[in-house]
Amino acid sequence: METQKALLLPSKQGEWVIGTVAVAKPGPGQLLVKIEATALNPADWKIQVYGVLFETFPVILGSDAAGIVIELGEGVQGFAVGDRVFFQGYFVDSARSTYQQYALSNADVTAKIPKNISVEQAATIPACIATPALGLFDRCHEDSAKLFPPWEDGGQGKYIGKPIVIFGGATSVGQYAIQLVRLAGFGPIITTASLKNTTLLNELGATHVLDRDLPPEALLAQIAALANAPIEIVFDAVSLPQTQNAAFDILTPEGQVIIVTQDAIDQEKKRLAPRKRAVVVLGNVSAPGREQTGRGLYAKLTELVGSGAIKPNRVELLANGLAGIPYGLKRMQEDRVSAVKLVVRPHETP
Ligand SMILES: NC(=O)c1ccc[n+]([C@@H]2O[C@H](COP(=O)([O-])OP(=O)(O)OC[C@H]3O[C@@H](n4cnc5c(N)ncnc54)[C@H](OP(=O)(O)O)[C@@H]3O)[C@@H](O)[C@H]2O)c1
CATH class of the missing domain: 3.40.50.720 (NAD(P)-binding Rossmann-like Domain)
Known part of the structure; x- marks a missing residue:
């Protein structure tokens, strides 16, 4: 597959739109992941409503993903095609944003999903x-x-x-x-x-x-x-x-x-x-200076979640895949989300 659907912010304070973008190739140390679930974060509505952070458009946002590894970059160890994984998006690089159907993840800050949780629950964890x-x-x-x-x-x-x-x-x-x-x-x-x-x-x-x-x-x-x-x-x-x-x-x-x-x-x-x-705090394990602690955390996350020491958030699954995200972000903005993480399945996008 060469192209995919993504949720785009086409301009500063513009209206969200579903578009078609290229699927990236994994570089050394990276995984290409088919995103089965991505979670919504308040940062995404703030970027759209206040027009902050980006000057060049279109932009793809999204900081949480869980899915299946479909390709390994050079030198990756410890992962195989077909593994269920979760990782934090890093929308400084749109290939690593998660409001799309496929994304790249750095293997050293990616964790396997333990058997006791669903892919949707896993998507609540990273950011x-x-x-x-x-x-x-x-x-x-x-x-x-x-x-x-x-x-x-x-x-x-x-x-x-x-x-x-x-x-x-x-x-x-x-x-x-x-x-x-x-x-x-x-x-x-x-x-x-x-x-x-x-x-x-x-x-x-x-x-x-x-x-x-x-x-x-x-x-x-x-x-x-x-x-x-x-x-x-x-x-x-x-x-x-x-x-x-x-x-x-x-x-x-x-x-x-x-x-x-x-x-x-x-x-x-x-x-x-x-x-x-x-x-x-800027809470991203890929942000400058955060990598070492991020790697340490990811080395232990599968075990912590698998043992029940860390429990995922409750999930509310929204309809219409990526097209359901603007509705969810509006609810977050209006303080109409309580103790639940809003999640969509990107491959359900109409
Ligand atoms: N710095 C970073 O890197 C970073 C990363 C992620 C998130 N954030 C920020 O962290 C904040 C939380 O994000 P989130 O995704 O965790 O939010 P969230 O789950 O969407 O927040 C919804 C919750 O906010 C609670 N809430 C709202 N106003 C409150 C108040 N005055 N006192 C106590 N609880 C209140 C509500 O609690 P009740 O239901 O109990 O009323 C509700 O459950 C946001 O501002 C977000 O932008 C920052």
Whole structure:
């Protein structure tokens, strides 16, 4: 097959359109993967609506894929044609974007799908686990809390007795953050969400779920009452200005907040607390400087997911393949997605 369907952003702030593009050939160390499922991410609607990040069009977005290896590039070891795999897209290179039917993946940051999960569940993992994995546990990068990773030998249970706060536990990113910090031993794990998601978040490892709509003063008071020690780290998977500022207020004088959007913490707060750190994370295992930690994570992902130590997000499958993505992105933009990952099957595109 030489060509395929892809979801294109044809111009800055343009309307999504299904187009035909070439299927790329895998280079050294790469796999060509038939994408059976790709997941939606808020970054994609933000790029379209705000007109950010790209100046040259058309653009293909998409950061999550799961599917079947159909061709190996030179020198690839450990994979075979027919393997079921999942990987994070890297839309800096459109051949590696995932809103298309075939994409290239670097083999060293690709994992085999364990038998206990579906291809759709596997597609929920890559971007949303990378963000807390790199934001919290990347010892090779300044934009990280540089904690010892729970996927490395000796990492599980390392932070027993340390409290942590995760804002937005029901976000896809937040669900993986909760699971990673649970493996690392943190406790209590205090999170915010709609209270209807309490059972799910408790099952993933949150010890306390607080209402996402609590006013900041009440939220901070409840967190202080629940924590067994001062809060050194907050992972803010919501990262609206109000959550970032609340996170900054909770921290010890040398504490760190990990932010997943742009830094919106008041300058005056920062001036008064110069030793607190606000870390903005770009959660992609292929981003410059992230490769080593990304490879380490991917070497262990199949085992972590296969053993049930890391559970995928719940899936809501959308109709019409790639053509269903604009509808899903609109729902994300309107905050009409709760504790579920929207997924499409690109080969169902009409
Ligand atoms: N920096 C990076 O590289 C990177 C990578 C991936 C994502 N992100 C960003 O991370 C954020 C989360 O992404 P996602 O894909 O995980 O989102 P998502 O799953 O689509 O987010 C939906 C969830 O947001 C929760 N939520 C919304 N407002 C909230 C609030 N004020 N307090 C607590 N929870 C709230 C809702 O929780 P309830 O249902 O419980 O109400 C809902 O379940 C987005 O801003 C995204 O752009 C950044």
